Amino acid sequence: MTDFLIYLATMVGIWGILSLSLNLQYGVTGLVNLGHIVFFMLGAYISTIMVVLAGWPIFLGMAAGVVAAAAFGALMALPTSNLQQDYWAISTLAAAEIVRLVFLNTQLGGPYSGAAFGMSGIPRPLRAYFTSGSYDLFYMVMVLTVLAICLALCWWVLATPFGRTIKALREGDHVPLALGKRIATFRIRSMALGGGIGGLAGALFAHYNAFISPQYFLPLETFIVWAMVILGGAGNFVGVIVGTVIIQSIYNSTRFLKDFVPIDQALLGSLRMILIAVLIILVILYMPKGLIPERRRRYERPPAAQG
Amino acid sequence: MEREETIMWMHKTALTIVTGFAATLLTASPHMTADAQDTVNIGMFTSLTGPSAIVGKDMQRGVELAINRVNEGYEVPLKDGSTRAIGPGVNGSQIRLIVEDSESRPQAAMDSVRKLVNVDNVSVVLGEYSSGLTLPTGQFINENGVVQISIGANSPKLRDVGPFFFDMIGLATLQGSAMVDLAEQAIGAKTFATFMPNNPYGVGVELAVCEAAKERGSECVATVRYEEQKTDYRAELQQANAPNPDAVIFFAYGAEAQLVLRQAYELGLNASEKWFGTEVSNWVNEVTDTPEIAEGVRGIEHDVGGDFYNEQYAGPYEEAYGEKPLTVFGGYGYDAAMIAALAIKEAGSTEPDKIREAVHKAAETYKGVTGDKAVDEEGMQTNEDYAILIYKDGGLQPYTP
Missing domain, CATH: 3.40.50.2300 (Response regulator)
Known part of the structure; x- marks a missing residue:
């Protein structure tokens, strides 16, 4: 059981990093990115290619994954940074699918490697120093540490002038424009930063799972990240991590339900989907800002209640 | 005020759900070990x-x-x-x-x-x-x-x-040689095209078919890997048909096979002569309303x-x-x-x-x-x-x- 909980915590950590990066783009900057999984995919694939095919050390490969994802974030924003919200959203969805199709059709290594087969046997960092039992524990600690660092980074970014500007950008173009800021530049930088963090999550995933294939990066996965962000509270970094924990728990704890209640496994699978959908609908209806809403900065105290 | 109460209620409900799942996870543990013995x-x-x-x-x-x-x-x-x-x-x-x-x-x-x-x-x-x-x-x-x-x-x-x-x-390798043998015996095929879904199964069969063809001195002239769940396959079908192969080795899942076969029929690709399918029973129910599109298509199925x-x-x-x-x-x-x-x-x-x-x-x-x-x-x-x-x-x- 402990091993399974360690695995769950690791997955929560990895998905948590990914939802932090979406929160930076959507929750903070207001960029509706429907192709967010592309950063996860690039981080995973580029790191794997560098380590498995080019023979780079694992941590250097991971760094390459992060850089590639950040660069792609910027690249994605370059031609589209002046688009309005809905058009922007469509272009991100398309960009993610294009990258997935490229990997789906590119043979990497032998005839049964890359393309639809995916890449297997991806090496795990520092594996030789641990027994198989303690390795998962090590990886969990590593992932959760990275999650904490990313969380700190996000908070720090919000406190900088850059952070305040992208937050203003979310509320509309007028305020940053009035302050003489170039909107396009800030969008590009926000996409690059979010992309880099998403790429880090992908690289961590690839070297943990030891296998990746295009099937892991279908558009559906983007919507799971979205569910985490919306449920937890867009704009609040702790909120999105709580959202990640809840979605992952629902996915996995329902597996144990059938050990207590005589319920058909097939029915349970469908019930799980309904549960997540109902939860999101309830949250949108009654708590549109999520379970832990963003804390708004108050510039003045509200007027004292009149007696 | 009412709204705030609703929000409070929601907070509590959410908390209950989370605690409930956490409790499920924790209590699951002793239950399992007791059973394992x-x-x-x-x-x-x-x-x-x-x-x-x-x-x-x-x-x-x-x-x-x-x-x-x-x-x-x-x-x-x-x-x-x-x-x-x-x-x-x-x-x-x-x-x-x-x-x-x-x-x-x-x-x-x-x-x-x-x-x-x-x-x-x-x-x-x-x-x-x-x-x-x-x-x-x-x-x-x-x-x-x-x-x-x-x-x-x-x-x-x-x-x-x-x-x-x-x-x-x-494994798919065995299907590859079975398909090439069938097409050779049935119509003396020497050039092959494959029309397969772009997934590990489809690509696995494609590679196996082309390998088997090569061993027998024949060749693959077109290898089409199509994306699943599309609504139109005419472009891919024509691509497979373009070099005029003797035989087309294909596979598609259920309802998708119905679409593929219908469009091949409409394009006049002569499926009844040239098309050979793997695991053909998986679309047999889907073509019952329009049997003419699959009439004469030959293929293999696990012999069960x-x-x-x-x-x-x-x-x-x-x-x-x-x-x-x-x-x-x-x-x-x-x-x-x-x-x-x-x-x-x-x-x-x-x-x-x-x-x-x-x-x-x-x-x-x-x-x-x-x-x-x-x-x-x-x-x-x-x-x-x-x-x-x-x-x-x-x-x-x-x-x-």
Whole structure:
């Protein structure tokens, strides 16, 4: 059981990093990115290619994954940074699918490697120093540490002038424009930063799972990240991590339900989907800002209640 | 005010849900360990939701049928005509089958396999149908030294998974040569085009067909890998037809095959002469309303049927579930579970190394409802029987080239 909980915590950590990066783009900057999984995919694939095919050390490969994802974030924003919200959203969805199709059709290594087969046997960092039992524990600690660092980074970014500007950008173009800021530049930088963090999550995933294939990066996965962000509270970094924990728990704890209640496994699978959908609908209806809403900065105290 | 109360209520409800799940997870732990002592656990992961749900359910039924027989005691038929008594149960305990839903998604498949291996401490894992789900999970299961018997996956890459991995169905490489032989005998084909879904199965068959063609001095002139779930395949069809191949080797799933065949028919690609399908029974129900689009299409299917199959499997299946077997794959599930049970009995313990050795032996002597189940040193099927069929008069009929 402990091993399974360690695995769950690791997955929560990895998905948590990914939802932090979406929160930076959507929750903070207001960029509706429907192709967010592309950063996860690039981080995973580029790191794997560098380590498995080019023979780079694992941590250097991971760094390459992060850089590639950040660069792609910027690249994605370059031609589209002046688009309005809905058009922007469509272009991100398309960009993610294009990258997935490229990997789906590119043979990497032998005839049964890359393309639809995916890449297997991806090496795990520092594996030789641990027994198989303690390795998962090590990886969990590593992932959760990275999650904490990313969380700190996000908070720090919000406190900088850059952070305040992208937050203003979310509320509309007028305020940053009035302050003489170039909107396009800030969008590009926000996409690059979010992309880099998403790429880090992908690289961590690839070297943990030891296998990746295009099937892991279908558009559906983007919507799971979205569910985490919306449920937890867009704009609040702790909120999105709580959202990640809840979605992952629902996915996995329902597996144990059938050990207590005589319920058909097939029915349970469908019930799980309904549960997540109902939860999101309830949250949108009654708590549109999520379970832990963003804390708004108050510039003045509200007027004292009149007696 | 009212709204705030609602929000408070929601907060509380959310908190209750989260605590509830946490509690479930925690209480699950002692429950599992208590159970593990008096039963032998066999795990199965299969798609009960998502695109492969029908096959997944059929496989689950096949496995259940075998496990129930073992738990009640059964005379298992062997290849030499004798039988081997097994049960009730194995090694003095009942077998507990734990089925997990893989949702036809690799991430969910990994979740379910982790639970089976780490929480339920299963001795053997059975499944899956999709190669895309079997490869990553197989790697994990094998690394943990647990025996896995895959039921329906057949990507050639499965050969590399590892020593604890076994397969109950012939790999795509065997299908490749069967297809080339069929097209050669039927119409003397020398140039081939492949029209396959861009997934591990489709690409696996494509590579196998082209390899087999090359060995026989023929060649592949077009290899089309199409994206699944599109609404129009005319461009891909014309691409496959462009170099004017003697034969087109194709595969498509259910409703998609109906679309592909209809569009090929509309484009006048002469499917009845030139088209040869793999696993043709998977679209036979989908073309009943428009039989003309598939008329004359030839192909292969896993050779599952006959008296032994009906008496051992299909009959009892219908008795238990009130309908005929949903697909051919349930039978492979039955064989996988039976071999797993025989191997655990033979090993006399749940030690993975002993079970692994015993699977090799059990597969050698066991008479499968889906044919000969012997495996090679790497745990892959040495042989697979294919039935050669033609779609005629609204159904599949035996065909002799």
